[in-house]
Every structure is written in C-alpha cells, then in structure tokens.
Amino acid sequence: xxxxxxxxxxxLLEIDKRKINQVPRWRFVLKNLLFWGAFLVALVLGAxxxxxxxxxxxxxxxxxxxxxxxxxxxxxxxxxxxxxxxFLGIFLGLSIVxxxxxxxxxxxxxxxxxxxxxxxxIVSGGILYxxxxxxxxxxxxxxxxxxxxxxxxxRESRWMKxxxxxxxxxxxxxxxxxxxxxxxxxxxxxxxxxxxxIIPGQETLQEERIRMLGTSERPGQFTAEKILxxxxxxxxxxxxxxxxxxx
Amino acid sequence: MSQNFLEIPDEVLxxxxxxxxxxxxxxxxxxxxxxxxxxxxxxxxxxAEAEDTLQEVFVxxxxxxxxxxxxxxxxxxIYRITHNETISAFRKKVSRGDDQKVSxxxxxxxxxxxxxxxxxxxxxxxxTVQVHSILQTLPEKYKExxxxxxxxxxxxxxxxxILSVPEGTVATLLSRAKDAFKKTSKRRNLFDFLxxxx
Numbered sequence: 001x002x003x004x005x006x007x008x009x010x011x012l013l014e015i016d017k018r019k020i021n022q023v024p025r026w027r028f029v030l031k032n033l034l035f036w037g038a039f040l041v042a043l044v045l046g047a048x049x050x051x052x053x054x055x056x057x058x059x060x061x062x063x064x065x066x067x068x069x070x071x072x073x074x075x076x077x078x079x080x081x082x083x084x085x086x087f088l089g090i091f092l093g094l095s096i097v098x099x100x101x102x103x104x105x106x107x108x109x110x111x112x113x114x115x116x117x118x119x120x121x122i123v124s125g126g127i128l129y130x131x132x133x134x135x136x137x138x139x140x141x142x143x144x145x146x147x148x149x150x151x152x153x154x155r156e157s158r159w160m161k162x163x164x165x166x167x168x169x170x171x172x173x174x175x176x177x178x179x180x181x182x183x184x185x186x187x188x189x190x191x192x193x194x195x196x197x198i199i200p201g202q203e204t205l206q207e208e209r210i211r212m213l214g215t216s217e218r219p220g221q222f223t224a225e226k227i228l229x230x231x232x233x234x235x236x237x238x239x240x241x242x243x244x245x246x247x
Numbered sequence: 248m249s250q251n252f253l254e255i256p257d258e259v260l261x262x263x264x265x266x267x268x269x270x271x272x273x274x275x276x277x278x279x280x281x282x283x284x285x286x287x288x289x290x291x292x293x294x295a296e297a298e299d300t301l302q303e304v305f306v307x308x309x310x311x312x313x314x315x316x317x318x319x320x321x322x323x324x325i326y327r328i329t330h331n332e333t334i335s336a337f338r339k340k341v342s343r344g345d346d347q348k349v350s351x352x353x354x355x356x357x358x359x360x361x362x363x364x365x366x367x368x369x370x371x372x373x374x375t376v377q378v379h380s381i382l383q384t385l386p387e388k389y390k391e392x393x394x395x396x397x398x399x400x401x402x403x404x405x406x407x408x409i410l411s412v413p414e415g416t417v418a419t420l421l422s423r424a425k426d427a428f429k430k431t432s433k434r435r436n437l438f439d440f441l442x443x444x445x
Contacts, residue, residue, distance in 0.1 A: 008275035011305040012268060025313040109413040
C-alpha cells in the first residue's frame with residue numbers, strides 16, 4: 001500500500017514538475033463536433049456526386065449500345081463520368097474516415113458503415129437527380145474551375161464528329177427524303193434520310209433535336225443510317241454559344 | 248491521503264478528479280497494480296520501462312480527464328489509454344531493435360490454457376512449459392485479446408471500447424487467437440512426436 005501511495009505521489013509530482021494542465025472540456029466537444037461536421041459535409045458532397053452521376057448517365061447515349069459495333073466501345077467509355085466517380089469515391093472515403101474518428105465511431109464495423117454511407121448517398125442523390133438538381137449541382141460544383149467541361153457540352157462534342165459518323169443538331173427544314181439540320185456550331189447540314197432507320201419510330205422526326213449515325217462524304221452533306229431523338233434532360237436549355245468551351 | 252474516496256465508484260471519482268487531486272490520486276492507487284500487470288503482459292517492456300509507461304498513462308489521464316464520458320465505464324477508458332500508450336512504447340522499443348519477447352506469467356498460462364481447453368482438443372500431455380512457449384509465439388493482437396478476456400475478465404463490449412474496434416472484430420480476433428493457439432499446440436505436438444520417432 002505504501003508503495004502504491006508513493007507511485008501516486010510520484011505521478012502528481014511529475015505533473016507539477018512538467019506543469020501539465022488539464023485540456024478544457026470545450027476543446028474535446030469542439031473536436032468531436034468538427035469531425036461530425038466534416039462527416040456530414042463529406043456525406044452531402046457524396047450525395048451531390050451521385051445526383052450528377054445519374055444526370056451524366058442519363059445523358060450518356062447508352063441507348064446506342066445495341067446500334068454500335070463493339071469497335072465503338074470507346075464511345076461509351078467517353079460517356080462515363082470519371083471525374084464525378086472519382087469525386088464520389090473521395091467523399092465517400094472521407095465521410096467514412098471522419099465518422100470513424102468521432103467519439104464512438106469505432107463501434108460500427110467498416111462494411112456496415114460503408115453500406116449506410118453509400119445507401120444514404122445513393123438515395124439522396126437519386127432524389128436530388130429526380131427533382132432536377134443534377135445539372136444545377138454540376139454547374140455549382142464546377143463553377144470554381146473555368147475549364148471544367150459540363151455533361152451537356154461533352155455530350156454535344158461527342159455528336160460533333162461527322163467524319164466518325166456522329167452528327168446531331170436541330171431540324172430547321174424538312175423534305176420527303178432529306179432534312180436540313182443546324183449543328184451545335186450553327187453549321188447547316190443536308191441529311192439524306194432515304195435509307196435511314198428511325199429509332200424508335202416515325203415520331204422521332206417530330207423532335208426538334210436529333211442524333212444521327214451515318215457517313216459524311218463532304219462538308220455539309222450527311223447520309224443518315226440511324227436517327228434517334230436527342231433525349232436526355234428535356235428541361236435542359238442550351239447555353240449561349242459564347243459560354244460554351246470550344247469543341 | 249485518499250481515505251475519503253474509498254467508497255466512491257470510479258466514474259464519480261473521475262468526475263471529481265477534474266478539480267480534486269486527491270480523487271485523482273485514489274484512481275491511481277486503484278489502478279496502478281492492475282495496469283502495470285497489463286502493460287507487462289501485452290508488451291516486452293521491462294519492469295522499469297513498464298513503470299515509466301504507467302506514469303505516462305496517468306499523466307495523459309490527468310491531461311485528458313475532461314474527455315472522459317460518464318456514460319462509459321471508467322475502467323474501459325483507462326485501459327484504452329494504457330493500451331495505446333503501451334503499444335506506442337512497445338513500438339518505439341521494437342524500432343530500436345530491442346528484445347520483442349513478451350513476459351508471460353504462470354497465471355496467464357493457467358487461465359488461457361483452461362479457457363481454450365487445450366487439454367481436450369490437442370493433447371492431454373501438453374505441459375505448462377509448452378503453453379508458455381506457445382503464448383510467446385502468438386502475434387501481439389491475439390495476445391491482447393486473450394489477456395483482456397481471460398485475465399482481466401472484460402466483456403466483448405468493454406474490449407471493443409478498450410481496443411477501439413467494433414464488437415464483431417473483438418469476437419473475430421478472439422476466435423482467431425484461440426485457433427492460432429490450438430494450431431500452434433498441434434504443430435508443436437507433431438514436431439515433438441517426429442523428433443522422438445527419428
């Protein structure tokens with residue numbers, strides 16, 4: 001007992017000698033609140049990423065999968081929102097890390113925590129996308145980066161390659177066997193549709209904006225093999241040309 | 248010095264220790280020997296090194312006493328601080344290239360072997376010396392859970408708080424620790440048998 005008392009005295013002397021003070025309670029509370037705050041911010045940014053990914057995928061032209069040969073696989077790869085997938089990965093990872101360092105964060109196992117964080121982000125991201133927030137969020141989050149390409153711009157650039165067989169634009173004139181199209185750079189094209197397959201049906205030609213697969217022998221002339229509606233987000237409005245990055 | 252505090256539970260003492268050094272000294276008295284034994288069991292620190300580590304544990308405890316959450320068991324919290332401080336001291340020692348063998352006392356050998364039922368599952372003739380040497384070979388993380396469970400008598404929940412891992416992880420570690428113990432026992436037995444035959 002005597003030895004034990006000696007040890008406690010020794011410890012108290014050491015504390016006095018090293019002038020060690022107690023860390024105030026508010027610092028621990030603040031630290032924990034900061035971790036919770038960082039966790040919530042990361043979680044919300046993860047949900048935003050999902051909303052933008054859903055928006056990008058809905059504009060990804062994946063309906064062409066059955067109409068393009070396997071050699072054009074690159075076309076679909078270009079449609080994948082790699083930047084936002086990376087953004088999502090970073091913020092899901094950060095939200096897990098921040099949660100684990102909160103006071104009782106260690107109690108939840110990693111697979112369960114991942115499932116909860118992923119589930120929350122995908123559901124709230126889905127709700128945001130369905131309420132039309134995907135494109136707006138993309139604009140807000142890319143605002144600090146003037147060179148950042150938006151989903152719609154990237155999609156339009158994929159359809160501005162007539163030499164590769166991809167052309168899209170607005171119908172500005174119609175004849176029985178041909179259409180007059182204005183592409184996204186306001187160049188006018190005469191499109192031969194005499195042998196074109198219209199997907200999914202005749203109503204496509206009622207659309208203002210269309211996509212076409214085909215061939216271009218010379219500038220201004222395009223022979224369509226397949227015609228599809230532009231699709232994507234119907235509410236989407238094209239930005240004025242001067243606001244768009246060059247293709 | 249701390250006679251007035253003898254009947255007071257740890258959790259209340261920890262709260263009082265924020266303003267009263269006597270309460271803090273009572274906590275030191277209550278935990279000193281238990282924690283010293285724990286440090287020696289999970290590390291390869293010498294008696295003197297373990298005492299230095301223990302002193303650092305109590306200094307840290309004093310410094311961070313305001314972090315203690317009254318809803319948590321005090322012993323789990325102080326064991327966690329001790330665990331972290333010991334691991335840190337142990338790693339420093341390993342990085343210096345010092346001896347990595349852990350001291351294992353007779354009580355530890357007896358408790359661990361009886362809980363794992365080595366006699367039934369491996370060999371009835373396994374000796375205390377063999378159990379001792381098997382424990383020496385087990386990885387640090389397995390030894391920790393065996394000590395906390397069978398020697399310190401902690402529940403899975405308390406072990407989770409001490410080791411800062413989920414309860415499921417504690418169960419997995421404990422199960423693997425037992426398996427590792429049994430496998431090593433079997434291997435040792437086979438080795439002894441082959442050596443004898445040849």
